[in-house]
Amino acid sequence: MSGNGMGEAATVVLIGNPNAGKSTLFNALTGANRKVGNYAGVSVDAAEGGFYTPHGKKIRLLDLPGCYSLRGGSPDEQIAAEGLMGNLRGTNAPDLAVCVVDASALERHLRLVLEVIDLGLPVVVVLNKVDLAENGGLRLDAQLLSEELGVPVVPMRADRGKGLLELKQALRFPFPAGSRVKAAESTAGVADHQARILQICETAARRPDEDQLTLSDKLDRVLLHPVLGWVAFAAVMFLVMWAIFSFAGIPMGWIEALQGLVSGWVEGMLPNGELRSLVVDGMIGGVFGVLVFLPQIILLFLFIGLLESSGYMARAAYLMDGIMSRAGLSGKAFLPLFSSYACAIPGVMATRTIDSAKERLATIFVAPWMSCSARLPVYFLIVPLLLHESEGTWKQAVILFCIYATGTITALLVALLLRMKLGKDEGQRSFMLELPPYQAPQWRYIFRHVAERAMSFITKAGTVILGLSILLWALSTYPRQAGRNESDALAHSAMGRMGSWIEPVVKPLGFDGRIGTAVLTSFAAREVFNSSLAVLFRVEEGESDEESRSLLRDRIAAATWPDGRKLFTPLTLISLLVFYIYALQCLPTSAVVAREAGSLKWAVGQFLFMSGFAYLASFLVYQIGSLFL
Amino acid sequence: MNLQDIAVWTIVGLTIAIFAWRMFRSRSTRKPGCGGGCDCGKKR
Numbered sequence: 001m002s003g004n005g006m007g008e009a010a011t012v013v014l015i016g017n018p019n020a021g022k023s024t025l026f027n028a029l030t031g032a033n034r035k036v037g038n039y040a041g042v043s044v045d046a047a048e049g050g051f052y053t054p055h056g057k058k059i060r061l062l063d064l065p066g067c068y069s070l071r072g073g074s075p076d077e078q079i080a081a082e083g084l085m086g087n088l089r090g091t092n093a094p095d096l097a098v099c100v101v102d103a104s105a106l107e108r109h110l111r112l113v114l115e116v117i118d119l120g121l122p123v124v125v126v127l128n129k130v131d132l133a134e135n136g137g138l139r140l141d142a143q144l145l146s147e148e149l150g151v152p153v154v155p156m157r158a159d160r161g162k163g164l165l166e167l168k169q170a171l172r173f174p175f176p177a178g179s180r181v182k183a184a185e186s187t188a189g190v191a192d193h194q195a196r197i198l199q200i201c202e203t204a205a206r207r208p209d210e211d212q213l214t215l216s217d218k219l220d221r222v223l224l225h226p227v228l229g230w231v232a233f234a235a236v237m238f239l240v241m242w243a244i245f246s247f248a249g250i251p252m253g254w255i256e257a258l259q260g261l262v263s264g265w266v267e268g269m270l271p272n273g274e275l276r277s278l279v280v281d282g283m284i285g286g287v288f289g290v291l292v293f294l295p296q297i298i299l300l301f302l303f304i305g306l307l308e309s310s311g312y313m314a315r316a317a318y319l320m321d322g323i324m325s326r327a328g329l330s331g332k333a334f335l336p337l338f339s340s341y342a343c344a345i346p347g348v349m350a351t352r353t354i355d356s357a358k359e360r361l362a363t364i365f366v367a368p369w370m371s372c373s374a375r376l377p378v379y380f381l382i383v384p385l386l387l388h389e390s391e392g393t394w395k396q397a398v399i400l401f402c403i404y405a406t407g408t409i410t411a412l413l414v415a416l417l418l419r420m421k422l423g424k425d426e427g428q429r430s431f432m433l434e435l436p437p438y439q440a441p442q443w444r445y446i447f448r449h450v451a452e453r454a455m456s457f458i459t460k461a462g463t464v465i466l467g468l469s470i471l472l473w474a475l476s477t478y479p480r481q482a483g484r485n486e487s488d489a490l491a492h493s494a495m496g497r498m499g500s501w502i503e504p505v506v507k508p509l510g511f512d513g514r515i516g517t518a519v520l521t522s523f524a525a526r527e528v529f530n531s532s533l534a535v536l537f538r539v540e541e542g543e544s545d546e547e548s549r550s551l552l553r554d555r556i557a558a559a560t561w562p563d564g565r566k567l568f569t570p571l572t573l574i575s576l577l578v579f580y581i582y583a584l585q586c587l588p589t590s591a592v593v594a595r596e597a598g599s600l601k602w603a604v605g606q607f608l609f610m611s612g613f614a615y616l617a618s619f620l621v622y623q624i625g626s627l628f629l
Numbered sequence: 630m631n632l633q634d635i636a637v638w639t640i641v642g643l644t645i646a647i648f649a650w651r652m653f654r655s656r657s658t659r660k661p662g663c664g665g666g667c668d669c670g671k672k673r
Contacts, residue, residue, distance in 0.1 A: 275633040
């Protein structure tokens, strides 16, 4: 026991069923900003933080992933069990376990509590979400529950911070001894535990005589309906896409105006020359080519946060279970795949909730095909070019919806093929899904999470994208020959030459050397595609100075082949979109896949397969499309 | 070489140096198993 010395920190673990509110409690106690959501499986790794009790004792707090039992088979459940035993690398054996239970689902959550008590550790039970339980008519008696279990019980509402002080006081040093019921129960099996749970609930948690339909039950009648549920799901998804395009227009206009102001100010300050070109075309053009899509990124994360926090995500997983099972996956794979819409890295990590190793591998393999937020700047640049300015935002939303659907459907088809190739699982696998009651979104956590994502996007634009934009500008400017016009100078530059080498490879996809070069540079980071286009299309033949300062979208819309044909035709734009839907251009994702799949071969194979698939799909789209258009 | 050229080459040279330094630094200090992704380096 590490914490028995007066000066040392005591180690306390937070353990409980998925969606009991452990991470919310962890954030409330430590002031951290760990991701929370109203569905099972949000946390798949252990987190560490610290705080002081009112008595001045330092507590080292370990938040473990949710688990239904200490005998679970999935990787996240194994992490939880190992954390409780003190077997996790870099952590001490715990001095006390705080078991977080959802008061509204006491019968199910008490099973794990009894298993933890059986270990003989000092235990404090947190009875979370008491308000939800009492609103549902449950009459809870924490004192009786404490007497029945033989450990302290603290009623709480972790999302509002209610009961925090009482919990900290319950963690008074020296910690309470292990439960006195331990000896009697230590050899208890599942059936014994079940009988004991029923007896405890009979005494300490009395249900109303008649089952009342809660608001969640009434909403679920529609949202889980075999037909209406799907209509609602499609409507929610379409509404999110539409809102992203509609609401982002005004702030995007502000950012574009800011770009114009900054560029104009720099042009007024610096004489015409290479330094001015570097700052205006390279640095400002490259960074703003990405930064302009910040409002859409913020809106996407805001809507994902709302869906996660309200409890709708678990319903979506329930609806998707049928489709997932046709693809050889279970509903458990839906949540990691949905997480990948934000970023494939947490999505790949979230596959730890899947206990079947083969299903987990298949899910990891296809997760990067769920369009992540890094692709959005590319989509938002290309999609409006497919439409006339007068056409409404709902058409853009439909195209974005189709982009997401294309990635998702392909991912499921490939998952099916992989599952067939990998073979069946040994033993029977079952999928249990907890449907939490709907709740008001936790705005504080949503805003903190969105702000964190927005800052990460701005930081990336101001560091990596800025640096790459400077390098791209240098490559597209040097070696320079005096007396050439801008277009010839670009063709003579290192990047221009690279473009001419690449052009034969990418021409069958409808791209010229400049687009091919921009695609190639975006293997460093997808957003660099926009910056590369801003640098490569900074000057078009016959443009005046005023025109050359126009927005990136206008400039690439006006771009032509050397023979004067329009470069960005609808077919070329679709071919580009298809390439970006399928290509895996994210080194960090490959590194996480190698770690989670336990083999570099999977990461390399995934990269080669997806890059080849992207090329082939773009090729087919352009070549077949050319026959008709 | 005029003043503008010197400024341009200083900026480009510094950028290359920073990228090289970051690559070297991230290789030598990255936590085992960390892919350097979105949530990497965040206190968990």
